[in-house]
Amino acid sequence: MTALSTFADTMLSQDVIAHQQQIGVLQVSGVDGKKFLQGQITCDMSKLTTSQSLYGAVCSIKGRIIANFLVIQQDEQILLLMSKDLLEKTLTHLKKYAVFFKVELADASDAYRVTSVQTQATSTQPEQLTEILPTQTDHSAMRLTLSEYPVRTDWLVEPAQNTSLEEQNQQYADVLNLLIARPLIRAEQSEDILPQWLNMQRTGGISFTKGCYTGQEIVARMQYRGKSKKQLALFYWQGGPTAESNLTDLGDKVVGQLFAQASCDDWSVAQVILNIEPEELSAPKLGDTSVEPLALPYRLDKR
Template sequence: MLTLSSSPVLYPLSDRAVISLTGEDRAKYLQGQVTCDVEQLKLGDASLGAHCDSKGRLWASFWLASLDEQLVLILNHSLVERQLPELKKFAVFAKAEVADTSEKWQVFGLAGEGLSQWLNEQLDGSDNLTPDGGVVIPVAAEHALLLLPKESAAPELPHGDEQEWQGLMIQAGMPDMSQPHQGEYIPQMLNLQALNGISFTKGCYLGQETVARAKYRGANKKAMFILAGNSDQPITINQDIELQLGDNWRRAGTVLSIYQKNGECLVTSVLNKNLEPDAVFRIKGQDDSRLALQALPYDLID
């Protein structure tokens, strides 16, 4: 249904926000707020991560990158209204400033065969930093995010559709939560532990007790899965997904992210881990739709 282009393609992303942290305590401050190990990031490094409330429920999942004199978080724009005040809450006690700087940046997806070689030629061994102060964030094999200052010229590559990028991220098993799911999931439910988005050795951060309990006591029974199938009607974020049980259907989860084209669809959803591989699903209210589990491109560790 969706295949990687035979050469690099640029995907302008309009639904991404950028939050910046500046000040000499920026790394120390963020270290106590998020799941990933901020202090291990060198200039040009990046990591998946999550920001939780005190009970370990997610305000946001994001990509974090270390730039010159600042840290940047790239996340779904719909999360910012509730998440940014929470991230700022304790910054008044540190030499750190937190701000929504989306208007200063452009965010792109990059994907296609030969992307790694193309990036090596463009960056010339500069540790993922672009000459104009931006950064390339490797996401998966031959997939990357590109963050550039607003005034910078975008690479001269063929442009792809934003929805297609979403589909590629679903195929790569990458989580992309949005506002309707804030406060619902712990980080392991979005598979962040399998994607190096959680450090279990870094020390304290908001929600750590819940995250650690899910790992060491087996407290988490859910994970993010990829479903593929068909539906002739539009599918929306947070729409219910039902599991077939004999002649009946039971609610199993909701749509986390969606790619849909020509009646075919890919979705991610947080579901129970103990599902049978041949389980049959449908979109609630779309009785003719059918979805099936797809193999994740990584091991689903606890």
């Protein structure tokens, strides 16, 4: 299996800076903001501070992800950074419960700009990713560290009118973001995926000690009693993107579904939700394209 750090280093001869146009911002304000979200999302809001951001999801009662996001505290406000095409749906869902709390919800995407800054890795492969995302605030700009391996990835969240960073080598950003394997779902994937299928139990996205939230019973049952082998895995191949959504094994058996892909410099990378254990794979293909597995940036134990 190709070393992930080696693959990432080939694309990082220089720093990569890219505006994340696809990311929207849901703003939660009011004295009950944390209390309200604690009963709705998978991460532990008691650990959120201005210097500690989180990764989490809001789920349906069936435990499927409606949207997942990065959670930042800015003064007395809480910001959820998610795929922009899921903002309206997430707002509609959360507003059903917000009426019982002193809280206001709003789409604040126009007020902020999110920029990713990717540089050489600053650590080796961890056992699992911490639930705490270190965050620094400089005046009105917030910088949170999303990963330190296989690339150091920081997200800068600042007022939309700021022009502190210009894009550079942005053509590599999408591929590098996939290698982090801490994904955000898109609208077409909403309510189809359990958090564990995206490895959120190993990437700090689920607290199993915080208590109840919508969908918690299903998520906990999958963790402690579930038999599903579904998990996020990485693959690469030489050539452009594929239109095929099924990953097949030897004998053309479907063993996974394409979750996301990106291409650059005649190389492509994909995140795939596997239906089998990675060691059971044999000659995987996406359509007619043979693909090779990449190691995850963290160890993946089922429990």
